Amino acid sequence: AQSVTQPDIHITVSEGASLELRCNYSYGATPYLFWYVQSPGQGLQLLLKYFSGDTLVQGIKGFEAEFKRSQSSFNLRKPSVHWSDAAEYFCAVGATVSGGYNKLIFGAGTRLAVHP
Amino acid sequence: GAVVSQHPSWVICKSGTSVKIECRSLDFQATTMFWYRQFPKQSLMLMATSNEGSKATYEQGVEKDKFLINHASLTLSTLTVTSAHPEDSSFYICSARDQGYSSYNEQFFGPGTRLTVL
Numbered sequence: 001a002q003s004v005t006q007p008d009i010h011i012t013v014s015e016g017a018s019l020e021l022r023c024n025y026s027y028g029a030t031p032y033l034f035w036y037v038q039s040p041g042q043g044l045q046l047l048l049k050y051f052s053g054d055t056l057v058q059g060i061k062g063f064e065a066e067f068k069r070s071q072s073s074f075n076l077r078k079p080s081v082h083w084s085d086a087a088e089y090f091c092a093v094g095a096t097v098s099g100g101y102n103k104l105i106f107g108a109g110t111r112l113a114v115h116p
Numbered sequence: 117g118a119v120v121s122q123h124p125s126w127v128i129c130k131s132g133t134s135v136k137i138e139c140r141s142l143d144f145q146a147t148t149m150f151w152y153r154q155f156p157k158q159s160l161m162l163m164a165t166s167n168e169g170s171k172a173t174y175e176q177g178v179e180k181d182k183f184l185i186n187h188a189s190l191t192l193s194t195l196t197v198t199s200a201h202p203e204d205s206s207f208y209i210c211s212a213r214d215q216g217y218s219s220y221n222e223q224f225f226g227p228g229t230r231l232t233v234l
Contacts, residue, residue, distance in 0.1 A: 034222075043120075043209055044160075044225040090159065094222075103150065104211075104223060106159045 002027045002095040006107035013081050014115045021076040021110050023091030032094030033074040034104065035065055039087045047089075050074065061085070086114045119143055120212050122226035129200055130234055137195045137229045139210030145190040146212035150223060151183075154207040166193050200233045207231075 003026045013019055025031055032051050036044040048059025055067040065076045074091060091107040119142040129135050139149055147168050152160040164180075166172040166187035174180045182204075184196040193212075197204055207230050211223035 036225075041207075041228070041230070043122075043227040044211075046222070046224075049222060103162055103165060105162075108159045111157075 002093060002105050004091050004093050004105055004107035006089075006091055006110050008110045009108065010111045010113070012113040012115060015083050016080050019076075019078045019081045019085070019112070021089050021091075021112070023074045023076065023107060024072050025074065025091075025093045026072065027093050027095060031074075033065075033067060034092040034094065035059065035063070035074075035076050036090045036092060037061075037087050038090065038109075044090065047076070081112075081114055083114045083116060086112055088112075118214060118224040120146075120210065120224050120226040122208075122210055122229050124229060125227065126230040126232075128232045128234065131201055132199055134196055134198045135200055135231060137197075137208055137210075137231075139193045139195070139212070139226055141191045141212045141214075141224070144212075144214045144224075146193075146214060147190065148213045149187055149193040150211045150213075151185060151193075151195050152209045152211070154209060154228075156207075160209060163195075197231065200231070202233045205231055205233045 005024045007022050034049045035047040038044050047063050048057045050057045050067045057065050063078050067074050088109045088111050090109045092104045121140045123138045149166050151163045154160050163178045164172045164174045166185045168187050168190050172185035187193040207228050209228040211225045213223050
């Protein structure tokens with residue numbers, strides 16, 4: 001069955017430090033992979049997505065992610081974190097299920113705190 | 117582009133009453149809309165997928181008679197929580213997929229609706 005694992009429930013970094021959020025997926029075919037960010041009480045905003053091609057994907061707000069098929073991973077990175085990056089981050093895989101329709105399967109999320 | 121709105125943004129109701137939440141795609145046509153539920157500090161759980169003009173497909177464990185979904189047009193889907201109880205209190209988020217968008221699986225999310233049942 002398709003699944004997404006985000007091993008880190010909570011991460012704290014200092015402002016200006018680098019960041020890496022881990023995501024591992026389980027999916028039989030070529031995955032569609034996404035990273036979303038959610039601020040408290042808000043909906044989800046797409047940071048970046050991977051469908052095919054270049055395995056290093058650039059997104060908004062200075063984020064990037066690298067797809068590694070051999071490791072079934074799609075880790076999110078940012079070289080220098082800003083205080084405004086504090087939020088919940090969700091990794092998701094797009095899966096085609098029976099009946100032909102597709103849906104997103106989300107990981108549990110990683111809550112990022114940023115220290116000044 | 118690709119904006120999804122939800123109304124209301126928050127609602128408080130008494131136990132036993134019904135509540136309707138609207139999800140609208142403002143600048144695109146959405147053949148498919150999704151309804152998620154999110155408990156505090158938890159991930160999004162897909163409740164159901166609705167396709168315009170047809171019955172919704174519910175995820176396992178979701179009561180279709182309790183969570184009524186209607187997708188009457190390409191820009192509007194509604195979720196009605198019938199006979200709401202305190203355990204239905206949650207954050208409900210909808211998303212929509214643009215039928216004309218090339219990214220097959222990409223969904224655009226609404227801002228969510230906070231439901232509190234007293």
